Amino acid sequence: MLDDLDRRLLDLLSANARISLKELAQEAGLSSPSTADRLRRLEDRGVITGFTVSINPAALGYALQAVVRVRPMPGMLHIVEKMIQDTPEFVECDKVTGDDCFIAKLLVRDMEQLDTILDRIAEKSQTNTSIVKSSPVKRRLPPLASG
Amino acid sequence: MLDDLDRRLLDLLSANARISLKELAQEAGLSSPSTADRLRRLEDRGVITGFTVSINPAALGYALQAVVRVRPMPGMLHIVEKMIQDTPEFVECDKVTGDDCFIAKLLVRDMEQLDTILDRIAEKSQTNTSIVKSSPVKRRLPPLASG
DNA sequence: GGCGCCGGTCGAGATCGTCGAGCATTGGAA
DNA sequence: TTCCAATGCTCGACGATCTCGACCGGCGCC
Numbered sequence: 001m002l003d004d005l006d007r008r009l010l011d012l013l014s015a016n017a018r019i020s021l022k023e024l025a026q027e028a029g030l031s032s033p034s035t036a037d038r039l040r041r042l043e044d045r046g047v048i049t050g051f052t053v054s055i056n057p058a059a060l061g062y063a064l065q066a067v068v069r070v071r072p073m074p075g076m077l078h079i080v081e082k083m084i085q086d087t088p089e090f091v092e093c094d095k096v097t098g099d100d101c102f103i104a105k106l107l108v109r110d111m112e113q114l115d116t117i118l119d120r121i122a123e124k125s126q127t128n129t130s131i132v133k134s135s136p137v138k139r140r141l142p143p144l145a146s147g
Numbered sequence: 148m149l150d151d152l153d154r155r156l157l158d159l160l161s162a163n164a165r166i167s168l169k170e171l172a173q174e175a176g177l178s179s180p181s182t183a184d185r186l187r188r189l190e191d192r193g194v195i196t197g198f199t200v201s202i203n204p205a206a207l208g209y210a211l212q213a214v215v216r217v218r219p220m221p222g223m224l225h226i227v228e229k230m231i232q233d234t235p236e237f238v239e240c241d242k243v244t245g246d247d248c249f250i251a252k253l254l255v256r257d258m259e260q261l262d263t264i265l266d267r268i269a270e271k272s273q274t275n276t277s278i279v280k281s282s283p284v285k286r287r288l289p290p291l292a293s294g
Numbered sequence: 295g296g297c298g299c300c301g302g303t304c305g306a307g308a309t310c311g312t313c314g315a316g317c318a319t320t321g322g323a324a
Numbered sequence: 325t326t327c328c329a330a331t332g333c334t335c336g337a338c339g340a341t342c343t344c345g346a347c348c349g350g351c352g353c354c
Contacts, residue, residue, distance in 0.1 A: 001208065010200060017164045017198035020342095022310060031334055032311065038332095046206045051164035052199060053157060055288065059193045061148060062289055067243055067250050081283050093284035096214055096277035103214050103250075103277065107289040130243035130250065136228050137240035141202065142209055142254040169341060179342065181302055 002047070005030065007144040009038060010048075014141050017051040054139075062107040064114055065132040069100040072125040077101060080125050089117060100128070149194070152177065154291040156185060157195075161288050164198040201286075209254040211261055212279040216247040219272040224248060227272050236264060247275070 002010070008028045012019060025035040042048045057065060068090075072080040084090045084104055093104035106129075108114045114129075121127055149157070155175045159166060172182040189195045204212060215237075219227040231237045231251055240251035253276075255261045261276075268274055 010202070013200040015197075015199075017200050020310065021312095033313080033335090034333055036311075046203050048200055049203045050162075050201045052162075052201055052286075053160040053164050053195055054197045054199055055157065056193050056196045057289060060289065060291065065241075067241060085284055088287075088290045090284055091289050092286050093282065094212075094214060094277075094279045095281045095283055096279050098275070098277040100277065102283070104284065128245070130245040130247065132241045132243050134242045135240065136242055136249070137232055137237055137251065139199075139239050140235075141200075142204060142207065142238055143235045144207065167341065168343095178303055180304090180344085183343075184301075 002144055006038060006042060006047075009035065009042070010141065010144055013048075013051070057107050061109050063110060064108045066106045066108070066114060067130045067132060068102075068104045068106055068118070068121070069128040070102040070104060070121060070125050071100050071127075072102075076124040080121065083121060083124070087117060087120075089113070101125075149291055153185060153189060153194075156182065156189070157288065157291055160195075160198070204254050208256050210257060211255045213253045213255070213261060214277045214279060215249075215251050215253055215265070215268070216275040216277075217249040217251060217268060217272050218247050218274075219249075223271040227268065230268060230271070234264060234267075236260070248272075 005028055009024060012024055012027055021032045021035055021039075025032045028035060030038075039048070070080060070084070081095075081102070084093050084102060089107050090104045091107055093102055095101060096103055106114070106117065108117065118127055118129060152175055156171060159171055159174055168179045168182055168186075172179045175182060177185075186195070217227060217231070228242070228249070231240050231249060236254050237251045238254055240249055242248060243250055253261070253264065255264065265274055265276060
């Protein structure tokens with residue numbers, strides 16, 4: 001599915017997505033045009049879905065990070081889902097199997113804001129909140145081998 | 148902490164981190180050199196921690212995505228943490244307060260692989276696994292207002 | 295008012311990306 | 325075996341982009 005060169009390109013891009021085509025090409029042992037081609041193909045095939053910036057929440061005043069498990073009360077599923085989507089402090093949310101319905105990640109400035117947001121959610125669901133103490137694995141790519 | 152221009156730049160970059168400086172500058176109403184300056188300053192201040200590529204796991208054969216809560220058995224905390232870090236299919240892991248010690252995201256090709264990986268973890272901890280059915284909120288930036 | 299700092303623009307030279315042309319390899323069909 | 329088409333690469337040149345130095349203007353502070 002991916003060959004060695006594709007994997008190499010993805011690795012390089014995951015480390016720095018704003019690297020120049022030329023440098024990317026050099027590191028991969030290709031010419032720029034073929035590197036550009038491969039990138040285009042990876043996007044066309046839907047392997048690469050985009051390029052984005054990662055920020056340090058703490059540097060923006062988000063001192064607290066929490067993982068919230070949410071179990072909406074009967075009939076409230078869609079309302080709760082929309083509340084989460086409409087609350088921009090939720091930066092990620094998955095709908096999952098099991099007792100909980102949603103598992104979401106929340107960034108807040110302080111305890112007060114955490115409390116405010118959770119109160120609003122808790123009107124329509126049971127929640128279980130864990131404060132993030134550290135992140136032993138920062139977001140990374142899965143193994144790309146023979147995809 | 149951030150002014151309107153910084154926010155605009157971050158927004159644009161979060162949508163497409165490989166956009167050219169020139170285009171970035173135009174969209175923000177600045178010249179390229181000052182745009183480059185601002186980017187550099189955002190990195191220096193630690194607001195921007197990097198630029199990365201986002202991939203579609205399904206396009207790479209990762210058909211299943213799971214959220215695993217992990218509670219290591221007494222004395223096993225560091226061993227379990229290392230196991231998670233050393234298992235590349237764990238693409239994200241937070242250490243949290245509460246009954247669970249870790250909450251991790253796992254990408255696997257099929258149930259068999261899920262089973263294999265969880266078995267290995269479960270030798271040294273209690274685990275609770277939720278399969279991701281959908282993602283109502285895809286990873287996004289938190290509000291940048293007057294941050 | 296005068297000064298220095300911060301953040302901006304401008305223009306030129308260097309660097310980079312893109313396009314067309316052409317080449318090598320591969321696989322299938324005659 | 326030979327031909328042919330498709331694929332994926334390189335090369336070179338042109339146009340676009342980035343970067344660097346020089347300079348400008350507003351603002352706060354003596």
